[in-house]
Amino acid sequence: MPDDASTLRSAIRALVRRFGVSERADVACCGVTVAQAAALEALGAEGPLRLGDLGRRLGIAPSTLTRNLARLEASGLVGREADPGDGRSFRVALTGPGRAAARAVESREEEFAREVLERIPAARRAVVVESLGELLAAVRAATEECCPGAFDHLMGGFGAKEEQETGASAVGCGEACACGPAGKRGAGE
Numbered sequence: 001m002p003d004d005a006s007t008l009r010s011a012i013r014a015l016v017r018r019f020g021v022s023e024r025a026d027v028a029c030c031g032v033t034v035a036q037a038a039a040l041e042a043l044g045a046e047g048p049l050r051l052g053d054l055g056r057r058l059g060i061a062p063s064t065l066t067r068n069l070a071r072l073e074a075s076g077l078v079g080r081e082a083d084p085g086d087g088r089s090f091r092v093a094l095t096g097p098g099r100a101a102a103r104a105v106e107s108r109e110e111e112f113a114r115e116v117l118e119r120i121p122a123a124r125r126a127v128v129v130e131s132l133g134e135l136l137a138a139v140r141a142a143t144e145e146c147c148p149g150a151f152d153h154l155m156g157g158f159g160a161k162e163e164q165e166t167g168a169s170a171v172g173c174g175e176a177c178a179c180g181p182a183g184k185r186g187a188g189e
Contacts, residue, residue: 022112030104032077035060035068037105040077040094044102048081048093077101 002010032040035058042057043049049057055065069092072078077098083089094102117125143151 019112022109030101030108031075032072032101032105033068035064036072036077037102039065039068039072039092040098040102040105043078043092043094044099044106048091050083050089050091054092072098 030037038058039054042054046057051062051065051069055062058065060068069078073080075097076095078092079095079098080090081093083091117128120128140151
């Protein structure tokens with residue numbers, strides 16, 4: 001019989017997979033890929049960003065980002081503008097249609113979340129949402145114990161709204177993470 005930790009791990013994996021499938025279906029309906037939708041959402045939440053800043057927020061390689069932005073630019077969803085802080089650089093910004101596409105993706109994802117919540121008895125919905133907040137706080141605390149700064153670093157790409165809700169900010173975790181092979185939660189786990 002599985003213990004609570006195994007049950008939690010399995011449930012989280014199932015949730016992540018299911019929401020991932022839903023996200024792919026939602027963004028496909030909006031005419032963009034998941035990676036492109038993430039860029040649109042980040043730009044919608046943060047405003048115009050330099051390429052390096054956007055890449056760090058999304059956690060993707062510069063070449064992947066460049067390809068995705070080229071497709072978004074060709075579709076008229078993003079454009080380039082001069083960086084007021086550095087005349088040699090540019091920032092990527094949403095166009096009018098890009099803002100509409102970002103809102104459409106967010107709306108579809110929120111509608112799915114609403115449909116999920118509606119399947120939970122009304123008297124339990126607030127408890128479920130509050131429990132997810134407690135779970136995220138516990139994940140953050142365990143991550144901080146293992147690798148200080150890693151949670152903030154990983155969550156930093158999720159935009160201003162989520163950072164306000166979780167208290168996360170874009171801070172790197174440094175070179176010697178305790179979760180690595182030499183750390184207390186090393187390769188054997």
